[in-house]
Amino acid sequence: MRRIYLDHSATTPVDPQVAELMMKYYVEFYGNPSSVHLYGREVRKALDEARTQVATLIGADQAEITFTSGGTEADNIAIQGAAKSRAKKGKHLITSAIEHHAVLDTCKYLAKNGYDLTILPVDEEGLVSVDELKKAIRPDTILVSIMHANNEVGSIQPIEEIGKITKELDILFHVDAVQSLGKCPIDVKAMNIDLLTISSHKIYGPKGVGALYIRKGVRISPLMFGGAQERKIRSGTENAPGIIGFGKACELSGQRMKSEIPYLTGLRDKLIDGIMSRIDNVKLNGPRGQKRLSNNVNVSINFIEGESLLLSLDMIGVAASSGSACTSGSLDPSHVLLAMGMSHEVAHGSLRLSLGKQNTDEDIEFVLEELPKIVDRLRVMSPLYNKTSC
Amino acid sequence: MYSEKVIDHFTNPRNVGEIEEANGVGQVGNAKCGDIMRISLVVEENIIKDIKFKTFGCGAAVATSSMVTEMVKGKSLEDALNITNSTVAEALGGLPEAKMHCSNLAADAVHVAIKDYLAKKSKV
Ligand SMILES: Cc1ncc(COP(=O)(O)O)c(C=O)c1O
Numbered sequence A: 001m002r003r004i005y006l007d008h009s010a011t012t013p014v015d016p017q018v019a020e021l022m023m024k025y026y027v028e029f030y031g032n033p034s035s036v037h038l039y040g041r042e043v044r045k046a047l048d049e050a051r052t053q054v055a056t057l058i059g060a061d062q063a064e065i066t067f068t069s070g071g072t073e074a075d076n077i078a079i080q081g082a083a084k085s086r087a088k089k090g091k092h093l094i095t096s097a098i099e100h101h102a103v104l105d106t107c108k109y110l111a112k113n114g115y116d117l118t119i120l121p122v123d124e125e126g127l128v129s130v131d132e133l134k135k136a137i138r139p140d141t142i143l144v145s146i147m148h149a150n151n152e153v154g155s156i157q158p159i160e161e162i163g164k165i166t167k168e169l170d171i172l173f174h175v176d177a178v179q180s181l182g183k184c185p186i187d188v189k190a191m192n193i194d195l196l197t198i199s200s201h202k203i204y205g206p207k208g209v210g211a212l213y214i215r216k217g218v219r220i221s222p223l224m225f226g227g228a229q230e231r232k233i234r235s236g237t238e239n240a241p242g243i244i245g246f247g248k249a250c251e252l253s254g255q256r257m258k259s260e261i262p263y264l265t266g267l268r269d270k271l272i273d274g275i276m277s278r279i280d281n282v283k284l285n286g287p288r289g290q291k292r293l294s295n296n297v298n299v300s301i302n303f304i305e306g307e308s309l310l311l312s313l314d315m316i317g318v319a320a321s322s323g324s325a326c327t328s329g330s331l332d333p334s335h336v337l338l339a340m341g342m343s344h345e346v347a348h349g350s351l352r353l354s355l356g357k358q359n360t361d362e363d364i365e366f367v368l369e370e371l372p373k374i375v376d377r378l379r380v381m382s383p384l385y386n387k388t389s390c
Numbered sequence B: 001m002y003s004e005k006v007i008d009h010f011t012n013p014r015n016v017g018e019i020e021e022a023n024g025v026g027q028v029g030n031a032k033c034g035d036i037m038r039i040s041l042v043v044e045e046n047i048i049k050d051i052k053f054k055t056f057g058c059g060a061a062v063a064t065s066s067m068v069t070e071m072v073k074g075k076s077l078e079d080a081l082n083i084t085n086s087t088v089a090e091a092l093g094g095l096p097e098a099k100m101h102c103s104n105l106a107a108d109a110v111h112v113a114i115k116d117y118l119a120k121k122s123k124v
């Protein structure tokens, strides 16, 4: 059976070049980078190189990169660490309603433990308003945490504008750039970002590795104590093969970016236009054009439910995801779609197709050929369809 | 995560649709995740002669709907009223724990449709 992977926002395959390099650091160069001997030194050198590769992709200095166990940990260190270190200055935090749970739930945890939290709304395209942010800022605001690109609907937030505001007011600015890394140019200096979260497994690197950029001069408190690795911000023997793999993935991503962004954008728009023209009663979720992540397609197909859609796609070898309540463990529909003002019913029929570098024109054509058939079949079964159609 | 039987009923659902001349109709919504199921049936001399369903829900919801229509077709109203969500789930070779609530929908919709039939009958 033909297999088409359209869930790159969930995770990506490891690039063979990355895997090959990592293998060496499991079996051949296995020293502890903190050791004095050659075994340790050769790994330390490779870690330094990886740090430079990661820093280069986001316009940072290598000394500003702290490796973590992934995006979730980097988000936690950034937010909890900043909140702790700035608690004397104030206790007000600002985030948005469409953040990843790693950010949102961390902020909510702090709100239960003595901090004040403002959660900014978004418009129907999933965009944060700079004016709303300005209004929410108070004298005791210490941290603003806004994601770069949303993982569900691909909306790209006005990071540069926000960075100007936070810089002027000396408020720390954290950005979760897990989804935008490699898909949007990122320059932490030009964007006035203080803290930036990135993750390896979304850019063809290994899972369980990520990094937090901490601007020089910004002090944040660690969450874990131990061997004082990563300048005491993140104690614990480094995941050397993972970090080295992440470094390589960043280097490759930087090389590909110029051609990959237009390539993915082309496939994306072909898929969006095809779905909109071949299926009736369907709505695009998130913005069109420049404000949309190059690899994200998210549509709500009325009168059908997302899990049965995913199941049907899976049967013909197509892997996708949905914000339907039925696909979530909690049985709540996606908080992102609800924040965009969508009804539960419409959120139910949401389908996310996220593209990657291995996808081809033929993949898109296959989906455009098969998806309408699946939708027809499910609509025939739907008690909602007949009522509203004639 | 789903049994072969669930997948079979999801892929080839039995008795999909609506019966125009139905004498009993039941629609239930699932408070938990917002899904909907509608059953229409034809009862003659206390026997369910025909039954069809429409479901807006996950794979488990579609499969349990399909299964319950097969289980009650040709049965007496008493037998149909005795069918519970767990008998439907069992007949499908079990459901994942998180999906047990979906099977409530199917048995409930059948029961509501039967009560609708009985209520209409008593009015005549
Ligand atoms: C926006 C965003 N933030 C954070 C994460 C978490 O990253 P990780 O899986 O590396 O912990 C993800 C991954 O799904 C994400 O999409």
Ligand code: FES
Pocket (backbone or CB within 6 Å): A325, A326, A327, B030, B033, B034, B035, B056, B057, B058, B059, B060, B061, B099, B102
């Ligand atoms: S119908 Fe929603 S989880 Fe089954």
